[in-house]
Amino acid sequence: MTKPHHNHIPPSDMESVSQKWQRVVGRRSFLHGVGVAGATLAATTLAAQGNKKLPPGDVAILRFLAAAEIIESDLWSQYAELGGANGGNHAYKLALQNLDNDMPQYITDNTDDELSHAAFLNAYLMSKGEQPVSLEMFRTLPSTIATGAQQINRLTNLQQLHVDTSYYTRYRSDLNPDFGAMFPDAVTIKNQPAIPISDADTDPTQAQPVPPTTTQQTRMQAIANSAAFHFAFIEQGGSSLYPTMALKVTDLEVLRIVLSIGGVEIDHFSLWHDKLGNAISQPLAGVVDPETGTKFLDLNNPANQPFGNDLAQTNLILPEPCQFINPNLPLCSVIRPISTEHSGAMAAVNALTADNLFNFNLQPGFFDKLMELAGAADAARRQSGHD
Numbered sequence: 001m002t003k004p005h006h007n008h009i010p011p012s013d014m015e016s017v018s019q020k021w022q023r024v025v026g027r028r029s030f031l032h033g034v035g036v037a038g039a040t041l042a043a044t045t046l047a048a049q050g051n052k053k054l055p056p057g058d059v060a061i062l063r064f065l066a067a068a069e070i071i072e073s074d075l076w077s078q079y080a081e082l083g084g085a086n087g088g089n090h091a092y093k094l095a096l097q098n099l100d101n102d103m104p105q106y107i108t109d110n111t112d113d114e115l116s117h118a119a120f121l122n123a124y125l126m127s128k129g130e131q132p133v134s135l136e137m138f139r140t141l142p143s144t145i146a147t148g149a150q151q152i153n154r155l156t157n158l159q160q161l162h163v164d165t166s167y168y169t170r171y172r173s174d175l176n177p178d179f180g181a182m183f184p185d186a187v188t189i190k191n192q193p194a195i196p197i198s199d200a201d202t203d204p205t206q207a208q209p210v211p212p213t214t215t216q217q218t219r220m221q222a223i224a225n226s227a228a229f230h231f232a233f234i235e236q237g238g239s240s241l242y243p244t245m246a247l248k249v250t251d252l253e254v255l256r257i258v259l260s261i262g263g264v265e266i267d268h269f270s271l272w273h274d275k276l277g278n279a280i281s282q283p284l285a286g287v288v289d290p291e292t293g294t295k296f297l298d299l300n301n302p303a304n305q306p307f308g309n310d311l312a313q314t315n316l317i318l319p320e321p322c323q324f325i326n327p328n329l330p331l332c333s334v335i336r337p338i339s340t341e342h343s344g345a346m347a348a349v350n351a352l353t354a355d356n357l358f359n360f361n362l363q364p365g366f367f368d369k370l371m372e373l374a375g376a377a378d379a380a381r382r383q384s385g386h387d
Contacts, residue, residue, distance in 0.1 A: 057380030058254045059130050061245045062121055064345045064377035065258070066133040067370065068241065069118035071352065072234065074139075074155040076111040079227065081149050082195050084108040088148025092196050094208035095224035099278045103228075106275070110231070110268055117261050124257065133373070138366040141359055146196035147204040155358075159197050162356045163189035163229050167236045169311040170336070171273070176323040177337040184307050187229060187280065191356075192294050194227040196220065201291075210283055215290050222289035225279035225296045230355075232272035237351055238265030239335050240343035247338070248380040266335060270317070277314035345374035 054062075082089040083096045085108040096103040122132035141154040168186035175181035196202045202220040212218040242262025249255045278284055285298035297304040305312040321331035337343040349370045352358070360367050 054128050054130065054254060055250045055383055057383070058249055058251050059125070059128075060373070060376035060380050061248060061258065061345075062125055062254065063130075063133050064373045065242070065245065065261070066118060066121035066125065067135060067373050068238070068348060069114055069121060070133065070135050071155055071357075072114040072238070073111070073118045075158060075234065075357065076107070076114050078143070078149065078154065078156070078158055078195060079107050079231075080111040082144075082146065083224075083227070084111060089146060089196055089204045091202060091204050091206045091208055091220050092146075092148070092224060095220045096227065098208060098210050098221065098284055099224065099228055100275045103275065106271060107231075110235075110271075113264055113268070117264075121257075121261075135366075135369070138363045138369070140362050144195055145198050146202070147199055149195075155363075157357060157359055158195045158227075158230075159193045160191050160356055161189065161194055161226065161230060162354060163192065163194075163226065163233050164351065164354065165189060165229050165233065167233060168229075168273075168276075169307060171236075171319050172311045172313070172316050174320055174322045174331055177342050178339045179323050179327060181323075184311075186299065186312070187294070187296060189226055189229060189294055190292070192226045192289065192292050193223050194230045196223060211286065218287060219290055221284070221287050222292070222294055222296065225276075225284075225287060226289075226294065228272065228276040228279055232269060232276050233355065235265055235269035235272055237343075237348055238262070239269045240337055241265075241345070241348050243335060243338050244340060244343045245345070245377065245380075248377075248382055250383040274317045277317065281314045340378050345377035346371065349374045 081087060083092045083104055085104045087093050087104055087107075093104050096107070100106070125132050135155055139153045139155050141157050143149045143151050143154060144159055145151075165185045165187050166183040169183040170177065170181075173181070173183060175183075177183070196204065202216050202223065206214075206216060206220070208217055208220060212221045239262070242258055242265055246255060246258045246262065249258055279287070279296045280299045282298060282300070285296060285300075287296045288294070299305065299312040300314055302309065310316070319333045319335065321333045322336060323329075324332040324334050324336075341347065349367075353367070358366060
């Protein structure tokens with residue numbers, strides 16, 4: 001692992017988050033009172049109040065979480081450009097609305113939330129005299145060429161994902177990964193786009209009936225279905241990451257930040273966990289991607305339940321009571337996993353890497369940077385005697 005260094009941060013990454021945050025403030029009326037000052041002026045205002053320095057472990061946790069939120073902001077911005085409330089790909093929006101009519105608005109709101117998290121965490125770090133996080137030098141991946149996408153460089157790739165869908169069966173099981181349990185995928189999603197890749201592949205002006213009737217309509221619906229499973233995959237990761245980091249925090253104000261943002265990640269996961277069920281239940285179930293072969297079968301049909309009904313039924317979206325703390329104690333409905341091994345910072349980097357979200361051949365040094373931040377966060381320990 002490379003030695004941490006604190007070079008001057010290029011302003012472009014902070015500027016892009018700040019610019020997007022200004023649009024967030026304009027869209028979300030409840031944030032009008034906060035204003036852009038929350039992202040751009042908080043550092044100097046709070047620093048002037050003479051706040052104490054944070055414990056090094058807390059700084060490491062905040063810096064990793066800031067990096068994670070920048071990554072989330074990048075991928076969610078791509079989803080919003082194409083399928084959000086003001087998204088520019090009409091057929092993609094229609095396919096998403098086949099899952100739920102409000103999907104575009106939910107995508108926009110989730111995007112806004114992640115942008116706010118990234119802006120706040122970096123501003124808070126600066127307010128404490130700490131270095132903010134920039135990943136701008138790794139923003140080298142191309143955009144999709146499909147209608148609606150901005151032609152700008154990206155941190156993440158949504159065009160060839162390997163989505164781990166085992167969270168679906170995990171949250172329906174009474175077992176807990178923190179005790180070593182493993183879970184099957186609900187749907188196998190490999191080498192699969194979650195956004196349109198080109199207008200030749202999927203016509204942005206086409207209709208999207210249920211069920212789809214043409215090859216291009218089927219392809220677009222499979223892409224939208226994959227996106228729904230990916231939404232939940234990303235947010236379940238945050239649902240476990242934040243409480244795992246909270247257990248390491250020393251400063252009460254930092255604990256408040258980590259728990260407060262983490263609660264929103266759980267809310268996001270609950271939303272997407274519900275909506276994705278419409279891709280694998282009637283009347284939409286049965287879509288098979290004509291290019292990749294990804295199948296979205298009806299999981300409410302016993303013929304498609306190799307792991308049993310209890311792990312397949314689509315409306316079982318609330319966390320099933322499971323083993324917790326000690327397997328001899330009564331089962332308890334909880335977020336899981338919550339352990340450094342399974343849901344810490346390095347586990348998060350490994351999960352995002354396995355998702356095929358990055359292309360490290362085109363992003364030299366990115367993996368090392370993420371692992372440096374993750375290693376420092378995982379090494380943090382709660383300290384006594386800090387007020």
